[in-house]
Amino acid sequence: MRKVLLILGVGSALLAATALVVTQTSSGQNVLLKRLIAARLLDAPLVWEDPDVLRVFVCGSASPLGVSDRAQSCIVVAAGSTFFIVDTGAGSTRNLLRAQVPMQSLTGVLFTHFHSDHISALGDTNLASWVAGRTTPLNVYGPRGVVRVVDGFNEAYALDRTYRTMHHGSELLPPEIGAMQPQLIVSGKVVEVGEFKITPFSVDHGPVEPAVGYRFDYRGRSVVISGDTNAVQSTAVASRDADLLLHDALSRPLVDAMKDAVTSVGNVRMAQVIDDILDYHADTDSLIEVAREAGVTMLALYHLVPAPANTIVKSIFGRGLPADVRIVDDGTVFNLAANTDAIEVVQIF
Numbered sequence: 612m613r614k615v616l617l618i619l620g621v622g623s624a625l626l627a628a629t630a631l632v633v634t635q636t637s638s639g640q641n642v643l644l645k646r647l648i649a650a651r652l653l654d655a656p657l658v659w660e661d662p663d664v665l666r667v668f669v670c671g672s673a674s675p676l677g678v679s680d681r682a683q684s685c686i687v688v689a690a691g692s693t694f695f696i697v698d699t700g701a702g703s704t705r706n707l708l709r710a711q712v713p714m715q716s717l718t719g720v721l722f723t724h725f726h727s728d729h730i731s732a733l734g735d736t737n738l739a740s741w742v743a744g745r746t747t748p749l750n751v752y753g754p755r756g757v758v759r760v761v762d763g764f765n766e767a768y769a770l771d772r773t774y775r776t777m778h779h780g781s782e783l784l785p786p787e788i789g790a791m792q793p794q795l796i797v798s799g800k801v802v803e804v805g806e807f808k809i810t811p812f813s814v815d816h817g818p819v820e821p822a823v824g825y826r827f828d829y830r831g832r833s834v835v836i837s838g839d840t841n842a843v844q845s846t847a848v849a850s851r852d853a854d855l856l857l858h859d860a861l862s863r864p865l866v867d868a869m870k871d872a873v874t875s876v877g878n879v880r881m882a883q884v885i886d887d888i889l890d891y892h893a894d895t896d897s898l899i900e901v902a903r904e905a906g907v908t909m910l911a912l913y914h915l916v917p918a919p920a921n922t923i924v925k926s927i928f929g930r931g932l933p934a935d936v937r938i939v940d941d942g943t944v945f946n947l948a949a950n951t952d953a954i955e956v957v958q959i960f
């Protein structure tokens with residue numbers, strides 16, 4: 612018995628010493644670092660470039676209201692080597708890189724409207740894609756106003772692009788690929804890119820006008836992204852028989868509780884801001900009717916107002932909703948196999 616204890620003791624001491632050498636010495640740390648980087652490079656959470664799956668990845672699920680570690684509005688729609696990002700809210704680039712999205716294949720960014728929580732990461736997104744090796748200028752689609760916004764970003768990042776080309780050389784970072792191209796879309800006018808059919812439609816986010824949502828059709832599957840809007844007929848029409856509807860959503864119980872809290876501490880200004888928000892986002896109750904009328908297979912809520920910071924708040928957000936309605940998180944992925952009815956939902960981080 613004593614012998615066994617002695618062996619165990621020596622074994623533990625050896626393990627502790629090894630751990631100390633690996634984590635506390637420069638050479639040990641270097642070995643560990645090499646292995647971690649190699650594992651990270653090899654361990655992509657998804658095979659992105661699969662032409663037989665229409666893939667929807669939530670790269671940002673938050674609205675500006677609420678404090679959480681979620682990124683703001685961002686949805687990837689991808690199939691094969693074609694992929695789009697709908698809105699580039701703050702923090703979304705970090706999620707794109709974390710998911711190892713093939714940024715060099717970024718086909719286009721589509722804006723639903725130009726509120727800051729939908730556009731603020733455009734510069735970072737363009738840069739990440741340019742550095743990854745995109746071979747044509749990035750197309751940025753949006754309703755009226757897109758030229759002004761894209762021109763503004765191009766100007767704001769002009770010096771940055773110059774520095775990077777000077778530093779890495781024009782072969783690695785060609786300057787003509789670095790600046791983005793605005794592409795004006797019109798509601799109801801279909802845009803065809805590869806096998807994708809993209810249909811923009813008008814929504815109600817007044818006083819923000821124009822504001823649009825997008826329907827994507829690909830090999831017998833379809834996904835609709837509402838953008839910011841009240842529950843409106845145009846979304847129901849555009850979502851007719853769609854497989855998946857991702858809709859902006861506001862939780863009335865949570866927003867009311869926030870308003871009561873700020874009012875009770877005398878923050879009249881914030882109470883007014885919260886009050887103003889109520890009339891241009893869809894509250895959760897109103898969405899059931901839209902999804903039912905459209906006949907969509909799955910309703911998923913994003914652009915969460917407020918963004919739930921934990922599971923308790925998330926469960927309050929879901930009060931009164933049917934069990935099959937999804938409240939997404941950053942990292943939620945929907946896989947829609949081409950020409951089937953299947954929708955697989957996975958969480959990749």
Ligand SMILES: [Zn+2]
Pocket residue numbers: 724726816819839
């Ligand atoms: Zn908005």
Ligand SMILES: [Zn+2]
Pocket residue numbers: 674675684726728729839914
């Ligand atoms: Zn928004």
